[in-house]
Every structure is written in structure tokens, then in C-alpha cells.
Amino acid sequence: MTKTSFPKFRHHVLSLSSFTSMSSRTTSVVTIAGIAALSIVAYAVYFDYKRRNDVDFRKKLKKDKKRVDKSIASSKASLPPDSSAVSADELREALEQVKAEQVPASPEQKEAYFMAQVASGEQLSLKGPMFSLPAALAFYRALRVYPSPVELMVIYQKTVPEPIFKLVIELTNLDVKDRVEGYYLKFPPKSFGVKVETRKVGDISKKALVLTKDVKAGEVIYKEFPIVAALDSDLHAAGTHCSHCLRSVEPSMSIKPPESPALETIYCSVACQSAAKIEHHNLLFTLERPLPQEIPLDPITPEKLDERRKAQAQFATYLKTEALGHAAPLLVARFVARQVNFEMSKLISSTSTKTTTISDQTDFTDADGGDYLLADHFERLRYVDVNLPKNGMNLLTEVLNSAMPGLDALVTDERYATLLGKMAYNAYGVFYNGGRDDKPLTNDRPEDIERTRIPLGTSRQIGSAVYTVSSYLAHSCEPSARPSFDAGTSQVHLIATRDLKAGEELTVAYVDVTQHEGESVVDCRRRRRMELARGWKFACPCERCEREGKELGVSSDENMEDASKVEKSLERFEANEGAL
Numbered sequence: 001m002t003k004t005s006f007p008k009f010r011h012h013v014l015s016l017s018s019f020t021s022m023s024s025r026t027t028s029v030v031t032i033a034g035i036a037a038l039s040i041v042a043y044a045v046y047f048d049y050k051r052r053n054d055v056d057f058r059k060k061l062k063k064d065k066k067r068v069d070k071s072i073a074s075s076k077a078s079l080p081p082d083s084s085a086v087s088a089d090e091l092r093e094a095l096e097q098v099k100a101e102q103v104p105a106s107p108e109q110k111e112a113y114f115m116a117q118v119a120s121g122e123q124l125s126l127k128g129p130m131f132s133l134p135a136a137l138a139f140y141r142a143l144r145v146y147p148s149p150v151e152l153m154v155i156y157q158k159t160v161p162e163p164i165f166k167l168v169i170e171l172t173n174l175d176v177k178d179r180v181e182g183y184y185l186k187f188p189p190k191s192f193g194v195k196v197e198t199r200k201v202g203d204i205s206k207k208a209l210v211l212t213k214d215v216k217a218g219e220v221i222y223k224e225f226p227i228v229a230a231l232d233s234d235l236h237a238a239g240t241h242c243s244h245c246l247r248s249v250e251p252s253m254s255i256k257p258p259e260s261p262a263l264e265t266i267y268c269s270v271a272c273q274s275a276a277k278i279e280h281h282n283l284l285f286t287l288e289r290p291l292p293q294e295i296p297l298d299p300i301t302p303e304k305l306d307e308r309r310k311a312q313a314q315f316a317t318y319l320k321t322e323a324l325g326h327a328a329p330l331l332v333a334r335f336v337a338r339q340v341n342f343e344m345s346k347l348i349s350s351t352s353t354k355t356t357t358i359s360d361q362t363d364f365t366d367a368d369g370g371d372y373l374l375a376d377h378f379e380r381l382r383y384v385d386v387n388l389p390k391n392g393m394n395l396l397t398e399v400l401n402s403a404m405p406g407l408d409a410l411v412t413d414e415r416y417a418t419l420l421g422k423m424a425y426n427a428y429g430v431f432y433n434g435g436r437d438d439k440p441l442t443n444d445r446p447e448d449i450e451r452t453r454i455p456l457g458t459s460r461q462i463g464s465a466v467y468t469v470s471s472y473l474a475h476s477c478e479p480s481a482r483p484s485f486d487a488g489t490s491q492v493h494l495i496a497t498r499d500l501k502a503g504e505e506l507t508v509a510y511v512d513v514t515q516h517e518g519e520s521v522v523d524c525r526r527r528r529r530m531e532l533a534r535g536w537k538f539a540c541p542c543e544r545c546e547r548e549g550k551e552l553g554v555s556s557d558e559n560m561e562d563a564s565k566v567e568k569s570l571e572r573f574e575a576n577e578g579a580l
């Protein structure tokens with residue numbers, strides 16, 4: 001095979017070089033990164049996300065594979081007999097070896113690496129069947145750094161000899177499978193003393209959080225920081241709590257940044273102020289550069305600055321009016337911004353020797369050396385449909401685009417709805433010292449009130465927070481654990497309510513399950529079950545509900561039915577179950 005047999009490929013190689021360096025070999029890495037800032041973000045956040053998680057991409061890959069397998073089968077007769085004779089073990093070993101290799105991080109290094117690997121693949125594929133695997137590995141290495149792997153696969157399919165292409169496909173499938181199946185081997189980190197197990201309840205698969213160690217009543221099982229958190233809307237303006245860690249602060253001791261007129265924020269410390277700025281605040285609510293100093297941006301004109309100011313003001317007004325009482329839109333905005341910055345920090349860490357302005361952002365619970373992205377964690381959480389004013393998404397994309405044109409690709413209609421649903425479904429209410437009792441009353445219908453998991457009831461929370469590990473905790477009216485916020489911040493401590501053995505499922509109360517003074521067993525049971533049905537769309541099957549049902553003389557079949565009449569409204573939901 002000669003280089004001229006790669007016409008399309010070469011075209012793409014060219015587009016890769018323009019993507020990374022605009023052909024300016026003399027410019028510094030820093031300038032290259034600046035020119036390509038948007039593309040880098042797109043590469044990191046979008047394409048990489050797609051490659052690892054996107055169902056359509058995996059479907060396409062499968063389709064491509066079928067097509068390729070078919071054409072390979074039909075041309076097999078003309079192939080030398082042992083041309084693709086690579087055992088599964090050899091393939092696995094080779095993949096492990098490639099995965100252990102460090103992938104270059106800077107755009108220029110990526111480009112050089114890509115070119116070198118393609119050239120090596122070309123040369124090796126000329127050497128005959130003995131070199132099929134080394135050739136495939138070279139093409140596979142190139143694929144790992146190419147911004148649009150699907151596109152490159154299609155090019156490979158047309159240009160790489162069939163047995164070698166088949167090996168590239170097999171390596172890719174093996175890698176995708178490893179990542180999908182390997183996730184729960186790496187997450188949660190072993191130190192948490194818990195693991196995620198899949199359990200069947202009827203036809204539906206549920207994930208359960210299970211202990212891997214014995215614990216005593218009152219013991220802290222683990223502590224966890226949130227991925228994102230937000231104060232309740234009315235507390236933003238009150239200036240009584242830190243906008244980042246949700247700690248209570250004396251107004252005279254708080255830090256009030258001058259640069260955030262759009263959304264009021266105060267901080268309890270310089271550390272919280274800079275963490276919030278880095279993770280999301282700069283991008284969403286300030287006119288400061290949205291990217292770290294290492295990455296130069298196009299000059300910002302006064303008109304562009306004005307557009308950005310307006311977009312932020314409109315989004316902040318939306319949060320304070322239409323979306324009042326709903327934390328999900330702000331949580332989504334912060335999550336998207338955090339994702340952009342998180343991926344950016346990974347990318348620039350090896351392009352610069354300077355001290356970066358990006359923190360390592362490891363304060364949420366990540367996988368144990370599993371090389372999973374923030375998106376990998378979030379993709380696996382379940383969601384529920386939420387009904388919120390549509391223009392929230394447009395206002396958010398305007399904010400993102402006014403900071404960095406093109407970022408709207410990260411927030412499509414479908415993705416925005418899913419993110420909202422995940423926030424609403426997985427958020428915990430943050431409370432300490434018994435929670436607040438001064439929350440303004442709302443006239444919203446019970447179905448429209450955003451609920452968080454909090455044993456005291458959502459009205460007593462100061463804010464909402466979403467966690468990676470704790471999202472997997474199921475509800476029980478007789479929970480084996482309880483969330484506590486003893487640090488006086490959004491860091492959750494999960495505490496055992498009784499002595500527990502390894503292998504037991506951990507559960508928490510999503511709602512207030514205590515029988516209040518003057519409340520009958522029947523009324524307490526009905527109240528809990530109604531809240532669970534309206535807020536979390538399930539008829540509680542816990543032992544307490546069952547036991548009390550029996551004591552109350554409800555027959556076994558009727559056990560899950562009562563005056564809450566939740567079952568009918570749940571049928572539709574369960575038919576469209578949002579689990580991933």
C-alpha cells in the first residue's frame with residue numbers, strides 16, 4: 001500500500017493539522033492551544049464522551065463492524081490463510097500494552113503522534129500477514145488521539161487492508177466493552193467500603209449500594225463531596241450561606257466578590273471563592289476570561305463583552321423568577337461548566353510548565369484510577385422527566401456561547417432534559433443543625449415542587465447537592481443509613497443507623513419516615529407512600545410498609561396499594577423507565 005492509496009485519509013490528516021496548529025509550525029504550543037481552544041474542548045468533552053458512552057456511536061460502530069465483517073467474509077477466500085490469525089489472548093495482551101502507554105496531551109504532540117502511528121501502520125501493513133497485529137496496533141494508537149474516531153474508522157475501512165482493519169475493530173470493541181463493564185470494578189473507590197450491585201425488581205434493573213465491610217451503629221461509613229451543589233434560591237440573595245460549600249456564614253465575615261452582579265454569590269473563604277470560580281462561576285457569571293491563562297483566546301471586543309453580560313443577566317433573572325424553587329437549572333449549568341473546565345484541566349496539564357489556574361478538582365468522588373470522566377459518572381445515574389420552562393436551555397446556551405462560541409454543542413434539547421432529570425432525581429437536600437424552618441411557602445402543586453432526598457422534608461434544606469456514590473442509595477422507610485452534614489457543609493457523611501454486616505444493602509429515607517405525635521400508623525404510612533410516589537415515582541416495597549400493611553389487615557396483593565392511589569400514575573413511568 002502506498003501513501004497515495006490514502007487520498008481521503010490524507011485529506012483528514014490535513015484537517016487534523018489545521019485543527020491543531022493551523023499549519024503554523026513556528027507558533028508555540030500555547031498559541032496553538034489558543035487557536036484551537038474550542039476544538040480542544042469539543043474534542044475532550046464531546047468526541048471523547050461520544051467514543052466512550054454514546055449509544056448511537058456504539059450502534060454505528062456495531063453497524064460498521066457488521067458491514068466490515070460481511071465484506072471480510074465475502075473476500076476471505078482471497079486472503080492468505082493465516083492473515084488474521086490473532087488469538088483472543090494476544091489481542092487482549094496487545095490492548096493492555098497500548099492502554100498502558102501514555103497518550104500525548106498537547107495538540108501538537110497529538111498531531112505528531114498521530115502522523116507517526118499512521119505512517120508506521122502503513123509500513124507494517126506492507127510487510128505481510130505476520131505484521132497484521134503490529135500494523136493494527138499502530139492504526140489503533142492513531143485512533144485513540146484522533147478528534148473524530150467514527151470518521152477515522154470509516155476512512156480506515158476504505159483504506160486499511162481488511163484483516164488489519166478487522167483487528168482495529170476488535171481492539172476498539174474490546175476497549176469499549178472493558179470501559180463499560182469495568183466501571184463498577186473501579187467505582188466507587190475501595191476506600192469507601194461499598195460497592196454497586198445490579199438487582200432485578202420485577203422486570204426492572206435497579207442498582208443497589210452494598211457494604212463491603214462490617215460497621216457499627218453510629219459509625220461513619222464514608223464521607224463524600226458533591227459533583228455540584230446550589231443554595232436554595234432565596235438564600236442566594238440573603239448572603240447568609242457560602243455559595244460554594246453551603247456553610248453558614250456571618251455576613252460581616254463573608255467574601256462578597258465584586259465581579260458577579262448577575263447572580264449574587266458570597267463565600268466563606270478564599271478557597272471556596274477560587275474553587276467556585278474555577279469550576280463554573282467564571283464561565284457562567286463573570287466577564288473574566290473563561291479559560292486559564294495558558295490558553296489564549298480571540299480578542300474580546302466591548303460588543304462581545306456586552307453580549308456576555310446580557311446573556312448572564314437574562315439567565316440569572318430566569319433562575320430568580322421562572323425557575324424559582326427549582327435548583328436543577330443552576331445545577332445543570334454548573335455541571336456543564338465544570339465539565340468543560342475539568343476536561344480542560346486534564347488537557348492543559350501537560351502542555352504547560354506554568355502553575356495552572358485550574359485546580360485538580362478532585363473533591364467529588366471519582367473512580368479508583370479508572371480514567372473515567374465526569375461524564376462517565378453522570379451518564380450512569382438515573383433520571384426522571386421534569387417539567388420546567390423550556391427557555392432555560394436557550395438562556396444557558398447563550399451564556400455558554402457568549403463566553404466561548406460553539407459550546408452550545410454540549411447542550412442539546414435531549415441532553416438538557418436528561419441532565420435536568422438527573423439533577424432532580426438524584427439531589428440530596430443539604431441540612432444541618434436540624435435544618436431551616438423559615439422557607440417561604442409556595443403555591444405550587446405538590447407534583448410541581450422539586451423534591452430532594454432529605455429525611456426532614458425538602459422545606460428544611462438550605463440547598464441541593466448531587467453526589468456520585470450516594471446517588472445509588474435506594475429508599476427504605478426503615479433505612480440502614482442516614483445522610484448527615486456534620487461538617488456544616490455540603491460534604492455528606494453516611495452514618496449507619498444500626499450494626500450492619502458486609503453484603504447488606506445501604507438505604508436511606510428519601511422522605512420524613514418518623515411517625516409524628518398524634519399521627520396514626522395508617523396516616524404515617526399513607527403520607528410516606530404518597531410523597532415517594534409523587535416525588536420519586538415508586539410504590540414503596542420496603543419491609544416496614546409490608547409489615548404495617550399486614551398489621552393493618554391489607555391483603556398481600558393489596559399490600560402495595562393504598563389510599564395514595566399511586567400505582568396507576570406509576571405505570572406510565574415504569575414503562576418509560578429512565579435508567580441507563
Ligand SMILES: C[S@@+](CC[C@H](N)C(=O)[O-])C[C@H]1O[C@@H](n2cnc3c(N)ncnc32)[C@H](O)[C@@H]1O
Nearest residue numbers: 206207382425426471472473474475536537538
Ligand atoms: C435516584 S434513583 C436511586 C438509585 C437507585 N438505587 C438505582 O436503581 O440506581 C431513585 C429511584 O430509585 C428507585 N428506588 C429507590 N428506592 C427504591 C425502593 N426501595 N424500591 C423501589 N425502587 C426504589 C425509584 O424508582 C426512585 O425513583
